[in-house]
Amino acid sequence: MKQQFFIALVFLSQSCKAQELYSMTEPASNMASGSIGFRLDNSMMNEINSPTINYHLVPEIMVGLSRKLMIHGNAFFSNREKKFAAEGGSLYAKYRFLSLDAVQRHFRMAAFGRISSNNSDIHQEEINMYGHNSGFEAGIVATQLLRKVALSSGFSYLRAIDNGKNNKFLYGSKSSKAVNFTFSFGKLMLPKEYRDYRQTNINLMVEFLSQLNVGSGKYYMDIAPSVQMIFNSQSRIDIGYRKEMSSTLLRTAPNGFFVRLEHNFFNVF
Amino acid sequence: MKFFFLFIAITLSVATDAQVTKVSLQASGLTCSMCSNAINKALKTLDYVANVDADIKTYTFEISFKTNSNVDFDKIRKKVENAGFTVCGFVATIHFNNVAVRNSEPVTIGDKTFLFVNMKDQSLNGVKEVKVLNKGFVSSKEYKRNTFSVPSPGTYHATI
Numbered sequence: 120m121k122q123q124f125f126i127a128l129v130f131l132s133q134s135c136k137a138q139e140l141y142s143m144t145e146p147a148s149n150m151a152s153g154s155i156g157f158r159l160d161n162s163m164m165n166e167i168n169s170p171t172i173n174y175h176l177v178p179e180i181m182v183g184l185s186r187k188l189m190i191h192g193n194a195f196f197s198n199r200e201k202k203f204a205a206e207g208g209s210l211y212a213k214y215r216f217l218s219l220d221a222v223q224r225h226f227r228m229a230a231f232g233r234i235s236s237n238n239s240d241i242h243q244e245e246i247n248m249y250g251h252n253s254g255f256e257a258g259i260v261a262t263q264l265l266r267k268v269a270l271s272s273g274f275s276y277l278r279a280i281d282n283g284k285n286n287k288f289l290y291g292s293k294s295s296k297a298v299n300f301t302f303s304f305g306k307l308m309l310p311k312e313y314r315d316y317r318q319t320n321i322n323l324m325v326e327f328l329s330q331l332n333v334g335s336g337k338y339y340m341d342i343a344p345s346v347q348m349i350f351n352s353q354s355r356i357d358i359g360y361r362k363e364m365s366s367t368l369l370r371t372a373p374n375g376f377f378v379r380l381e382h383n384f385f386n387v388f
Numbered sequence: 389m390k391f392f393f394l395f396i397a398i399t400l401s402v403a404t405d406a407q408v409t410k411v412s413l414q415a416s417g418l419t420c421s422m423c424s425n426a427i428n429k430a431l432k433t434l435d436y437v438a439n440v441d442a443d444i445k446t447y448t449f450e451i452s453f454k455t456n457s458n459v460d461f462d463k464i465r466k467k468v469e470n471a472g473f474t475v476c477g478f479v480a481t482i483h484f485n486n487v488a489v490r491n492s493e494p495v496t497i498g499d500k501t502f503l504f505v506n507m508k509d510q511s512l513n514g515v516k517e518v519k520v521l522n523k524g525f526v527s528s529k530e531y532k533r534n535t536f537s538v539p540s541p542g543t544y545h546a547t548i
Contacts, residue, residue, distance in 0.1 A: 138420050140422070148472055149472055150426075150472070151426040151427075151430060151470065151471040151472055152470035152471070152472075153430075153470065154426065185470070186469055186470045186471070215472075218417070218474070219528075220416040220417030220473060220474035220476070221416050221476070221527065221529075222414070222416045222447065222476060222527075223416075223418075223419050223447070224416075224417070225416070225417040225418075264418075264419060266419060267419055307419065307420060312445060313421055313424075313445045314444070314445075315444070316421055316424070316425050316428070316442070316444065318421065320420060320421055320422070349420070349422055352421040352422045352424070352425035353422070353425065355422075383422070385425070385426055385430065386429055386430055386433050
């Protein structure tokens with residue numbers, strides 16, 4: 120725990136240089152209008168008190184509808200219920216309503232929302248619209264880019280409903296509401312100097328993810344460091360680890376590795 | 389008022405055969421090469437653009453054009469904005485052939501009208517770099533410093 124905070128402090132104290140294509144959260148910036156991106160999110164979460172690893176696979180398509188509006192659509196697969204199966208999907212939209220640009224810096228704010236549908240059994244108090252619960256999430260995010268460093272913070276409200284296939288939300292309607300607070304830090308490490316688009320970019324990210332349940336007052340706080348490589352200024356791979364730092368919520372598999380693969384096509388429409 | 393201005397602009401303006409050969413554009417709001425690439429690829433979709441030479445380090449894009457094409461400055465600006473960023477510098481390389489310019493008096497060059505400011509009255513000859521000062525072509529800070537009236541579409545405040 121102490122060590123994790125130390126790592127975070129070292130990152131934060133370094134003089135400003137970095138990026139905002141975070142692994143666990145979305146920045147306030149959008150993708151280019153008319154571009155389409157494909158993502159494949161893989162997470163291998165260790166089930167508590169069990170040797171089982173829950174594998175979650177989320178294929179996602181992202182579309183830049185205009186310079187201010189983008190949408191994501193995705194499907195949730197996992198092997199949590201013994202057999203690897205499709206469990207649902209979600210629709211996400213983000214609208215950038217503020218953009219203050221200067222050379223090598225910007226401050227942006229965006230509003231976002233997600234509607235999720237899931238058929239899996241509900242097995243934890245944590246509310247998660249990315250592969251666990253049916254319901255919605257709405258919030259705002261602010262991102263500051265300062266040369267090679269990017270800082271981003273988001274706040275959202277979540278409301279879970281019963282999952283499909285008669286899988287009820289077990290913890291009462293009061294506990295079906297929560298707020299998420301995230302803080303993300305990213306830094307461009309390589310290249311030291313840009314020459315062309317084929318240079319591989321390496322970014323380091325540290326993200327803090329927390330949830331407070333409005334009804335029960337229970338919470339969690341996680342840290343998720345990751346390394347990101349961007350190839351050909353078009354594709355990326357993120358490899359990271361999510362670790363629970365503190366929690367009073369019942370959670371079944373909070374810790375594990377994740378790998379994100381992404382490829383973007385510009386000017387598709 | 390607008391029509392009056394337009395009328396004045398048309399009657400006073402001098403039609404010339406000058407050609408925009410290049411634009412050097414600086415974009416703001418980005419640092420990474422993926423963002424730069426989004427702008428680079430967006431600029432290349434314009435049919436009158438021959439080539440884009442991007443300097444990722446300085447966020448500048450040297451755009452060259454096909455010969456005898458009408459170079460629409462606003463479409464270039466919109467491409468950058470649609471990629472999610474802002475133009476903070478826009479310098480057009482224009483080949484002049486004996487064009488007399490006076491401070492704040494309109495000069496028609498191709499399909500565009502320029503209102504040159506902050507410069508001596510002179511006759512322009514040969515290759516000149518013309519900096520466009522309209523909103524969206526300079527940083528918002530710089531735009532606020534200049535106190536120009538909003539020109540009609542196709543008209544640009546500019547300086548050399």
